[in-house]
Amino acid sequence: MIGPHLIQSSRFLLGLLAMSTAAVRSGCLLGTFIGLLFTSSIAIAGPGNYRVIQDEAGKFWFADAQGQRFLSLGVNHIAGHVGAIEGTPFYDGLKHQFAGDTEAWTASVKQILQRGGFNTIGAWSDPTLNGCGAYETVILYAAGWGQDRILDSLRPGFEQRVNKRVSEELSRWPDRSKVLGYFIDNEAAWFGRLPWVYEPTYTLLESALSRPTEDTARHAAIDFLKERYDDDVTSFSHAWQLDPITSWDQITDAMLESVNTETATKDREAFIRHTAELYFQTTTTVIHELAPDSLILGVRFANDAPDAVIEVCGKYCDVMSVNHYPHRPEVDKSKLARFWLLGGKPIMRTEFSWRGAENNSGNPNTRGAGAVVPTQQDRANNYQRYVEALLAEPIIIGAHWFEFADEPPQGRFDGEDSNYGIVDIQHKPYDVLLDAMAKTNKQADAIHANSSTAIPTDLPTSAPVTLFTGQYPDRPPRIGILAETPTAEPAVFNDTDASVTLTRRGKALHITYDSGAGWGGGCAIFGPKRMAIEGGTPQSTDLAGYSKVTLVATMPKDFRFNLIVDEAAVASPADDYTHINTSDDGEAYHSVPLRGTGIKHRYTIDLTQLLPRGSWGNQQGNYRIDMQSLHALGLTWDGNQGAGVLTIHALILER
Secondary structure: OOOOOOOOOHHHHHHHHOHHHHHHOOOHHHHHHHHHHHOOOOOOOOOOOOEEEEEOOOOOOEEOOOEEOOEEEEEEOOOOOOOOOOOOOOHHHHHOOOOOOOOHHHHHHHHHHHHOOOOEEEOOOOHHOOOOOEEEEEOOOOOOOOHHHHHHHHOHHHHHHHHHHHHHHOOOOOOOOOOOEEEEOOOOOEEEEEEEEOOOOOOHHHHOOOOOOOOOHHHHHHHHHHOOOOOHHHHHHHHHOOOOOOOHHHHHHHHHHHOOOOHHHHHHHHHHHHHHHHHHHHHHHHHHHHHOOOOOOOOEEOOOOOOOOHHHHHOOOOOEEEEEEOOOOOOOHHHHHHHHHOOOEEEEEEOOOOEEOOOOOOOOOOOOOOOOEEOOHHHHHHHHHHHHHHHOOEEEEEEOOOOOOOOOOOOOOOOOOOOOOOOOOOOOOOHHHHHHHHHHHHOOOHHHHHOOOOOOOOOOOOOOOOEEEOOOOOOOOOEEEEHOOOOOOEEEEEOOOOEEEEEEEEOOEEEEEEEOOEEEEEHHHHHHHHHOOOOOOOOOOOOOOOOOOEEEEEOOOEEEEOOOOOOOOOOOOOOOOOOOOOOOOOOEOOOOEEEOOOEEEEEEEEHHHOOOOOOOOOOOOOEEEEEEOOOEEEEEEEEOOOOEEOOOOEEEOOO
């Protein structure tokens, strides 16, 4: 084939003779001809065309009905129209470049994919591409689109709702002879609150308990705890080290998320596994009933998921699908090893990309996942280096680029405005990028087959968080941070739909906030100027010798916030930390969630109990809180908490 496989002339001629009647009926003769360039085997009508195999050398592949093996190299979201803010420019290739001629647009898309050496139509693609030759992957959203859709598996009628949803999606793809497999979902909130941020004390259990009283998902969570504790709520509250409660109905997510004990962790993990079992068993059963013998390609995890979820996904699915946007074109081998050793199934990288500051569409790249690189040549170089490294892994079975066309420069439905496309908003290909893709993709099989990389055998383990305090007997037992002259005035930060303003009144900080509907906001409070590190990164201070923080604050009642501790050189998780030394490695930590009382209150946080921040800082550090090289202390708070005012009266470091 053109792309990762070379055409064999005899197989090619047989393919011409075997053009599917479905393609002829749909008027996609040209598309079918181009589609034959995507595969070295004849299309066989009907389901069950594809399977996963492992060769003699231990490498995983997809294989067709004739046993021809291949890797899935795809592009996501191939659509003739990409919605945008009304009155702003956006990609509408079907209308603007092809005057609504679906066949002509389809033929052009196929030519572009052929040129780049791609053989698969990725998720969210237009069903008009159905039956025109390339392998197809269909995303089902089997549990719908709700933010808490994983919890829907706990509610009565889940199987019926899945059946209806899957049937509707399958009806959009009448010719399923080239459907490689089905994605059940994409980036669901397996961590409880969000799809991509691990919070040890806020999981699917806390999420279920946050539902309204009448929600059966909440009832299911309480019933789960009742069973584990023999319906003895006193025993439960004692085991979780909670203040005594007299009724199961008193339990809330706010109550549980402040607990970080071994018992609580075990209960959470058991509930996560229970919920995942219900979800995967039901969805895969329905899919197999409606599309017999089809491959199920996982749920497109947002980079990570709880261990139990990965294990259960591997039990029910044929492939593990994981989205990940690396900053550098390097493979996270430890993450791949974790998915392989927990899930036991080969892995597809189902989203990755780089955005170019230099682009034809005018994309500012202010919103979106992944790194922004200077030029299209940089995008090309990163694709080549990353895919070569990725396909060298024996457990990798496919790679899908995000996405076909650039996003609207003024933003799509969620504000993303990035240069992800292999074509711009005028349907013009990025030639440098496509040429690099073609060069890499044509070598894909050889890279995979000839690699000497071994299958992972050791499960990575997370290092425990430790605290470096040091011995500083000459330092006072307490330091009042707000009473000192700081290295810089406090800084505020917030999501695009939120706001934070800060004023100092004497030694106190008064903060007016609107938390917005996104991730919220926060403030950073810098250390004493007299303890600044000479020659260090900006605002870095040496605060070694202290192991507790006392926060005196007036917070709105039930306002949810965390104390944060950021090391020197802290920055976005996507940034490159390879230049940072081990005592100044830019890690970020936070406390378990704290709650406002509505009155002035004293909170004491033991620094040895801090947790890594999954949304900020170096994610590959040494898990040691380096008090001798700190950037800032501060607070963060979630969105969806309205607007208000809070006051920080004192922030004290203590031995």
